[in-house]
Amino acid sequence: MSRTLSFKLAINEALDLEMRRDPTVILLGEDIVGGSGSPGEMDAWGGVLGVTKGLYGKHGNRLIDTPLSESAYIGAAIGAAACGMRPVAELMFLDFMGVCFDQILNQAAKFRYMFGGKAKTPVVIRAMVGAGFRAAAQHSQMLTPMFTHVPGLKVVCPSNAYDAKGLLIQSIRDDDPVIFCEHKNLYASEADVPAEPYAIPFGEANVVRDGRDVTIVSYGLTVHRALEAAATLSKRSGLEAEVIDLRTLSPIDWDTVIESVENTGRLVVVDEANPRCSIATDVAAYVAQHAFGALKAAPQMVTAPHTPVPFSPALEDLYIPSADAIAAAVLKTHPQALAA
């Protein structure tokens, strides 16, 4: 059965279904229940934006509110994962990696290799990412490249409710540590989502729009900006863009990207992260190395500027890659269209 569900509820449903299926799945995080030890009611919040709301009533003490000690509880989730549990820890905002990164970088990511293949650390760290929430520099970053750089971690960033559910289920079932990035400005977005559990395999990009003239590669919120740009280009310039939603950044589906560029001969990468050593540079470099002969124009990158995320709405709106900027980048790969 399929029905319309928001991104936020799709995540809630994925957690609920996996907790029903597997008793080793536990949830940890700050205020994921809300009200622990307080005089009022439990499940007061269900997460700071209500993503886990209602799960406490269904699964009780398998949801554990934590003190504001990210190193301790992210580390505890990792330690429990190494001891047979499948914890899903909520880091609230991925920006908070700054206070617990050692446990992710030097512990979870390294165990399997460092211990000669003997360890398994099936932990999921869920966190909000991205700008547009007027939350300023410490609650808005797209830090995906910080994690794709680290061998041993898997990095997921869905663009819609259907993918969010399927990718989170896969993340929980996966035996490696997964950083699950939830764009806060997608929480309210809706899609058709089947009620039953389903897993979307990692490393399979989604071609969300077919086109022959240019390949636009993106992930997360900016997939929608890319689609917007593609619609405008089709109408105004007659250019048909193929839009690829990477869905998972580690592993990454190079085959789909290369195949598309071999057809279109042109590449635009859209990344909400800061420009240096980003997903954008990674994809552009890979394509330049592996499909150089197919390229008819220099690859273009549309990213956030190399600045912190600003607070003022007037500035923040300029910070996030816009559909106009994406369309302009596409036209740079088609100078004739630009001239016309």
Next chain:
Amino acid sequence: MSIQTPMQSTHGALSNNPIPLEKDALLASYRTMRTIRDFEERLHVEFAKGDIPGFVHLYAGEEACATGIMMHLTDSDRIASTHRGHGHCIAKGVDVAEMMAEIYGKSSGSCRGKGGSMHIADLSKGMMGANGILGAGAPLICGAALAAKFRGDGGVGITFFGDGAANQGTVLESMNLAAIWNLPVIFVLENNGYAEATSVIYATGVDSFLDRAHGFGLPGVSVDGTDFFAVHKAAGELIAKARAGGGPALLECKMVRFYGHFEGDSQTYKAKGENDFNRLNRDCLKIFADRVTAAGVVSDAEIALLDREVANLIDEAVSSAKSAPQPTHHELTSDVYVSY
């Protein structure tokens, strides 16, 4: 001189009592301590020859702590170790020949040569890894204890850290986490007086680490870590209490480090004659052997027999490590992920 005098043990009275352990346990304990000592003394010699790559941090002088604690544990109990982890590994039952091969970087090593001295682990023995990041084991062991609590198997977690790592936020956060979740965790503070080359007197604001424990609502016990029996008794009580749901505790073992922070350390920060004094007066193996032989429970001949057995074991470990094959290039890229 800054040599620490043996502190008044909380369990000092016991140390004057007749031997409180069965003979088998005494022989096993001595064997473990002797194995650690010979392992480390041999590494000291072999390292100087230049055959051993990387950093090596020796546990010689501290054997009574690891052994006195680990006597109370089974394979299903978890420990998180430190950069100075060889003693913890041996006392927890990790294979000595595999450990030696690991330190030589060979494919027959505990971690197939991918971890080295600072990352020896054997999860099947409940040994969650030596750790190159100071204080990182504390959150991990909270997770291990949380998993044990969910399973209801009565398992406990022990995290070791030095007087240096006692100042890490991870350790302090974890004490609070263990306290509020009533986790079966023992925080074992191995106080050898030095954080690398910096004295505990310089680096620590409190006169007693027990004040730290009390500050987090944890009971704390401090013992003379060169007295196996004091460690064994205090650890036994705290571990039994934690197993029964009585919650976490801090156990401080005051001990001596016979060598430097790492091999190659000139140790000029130590007082003149400090190492000689400690070897003569604070050698936990000598103290143990003198006591059990004086009590007539174990004979000099039995001690000598164990010494010979262990010497052979270490000889064989070193020669098999030296002749073991190097890892091949396939090992470079395997074991990064479970799934690929």
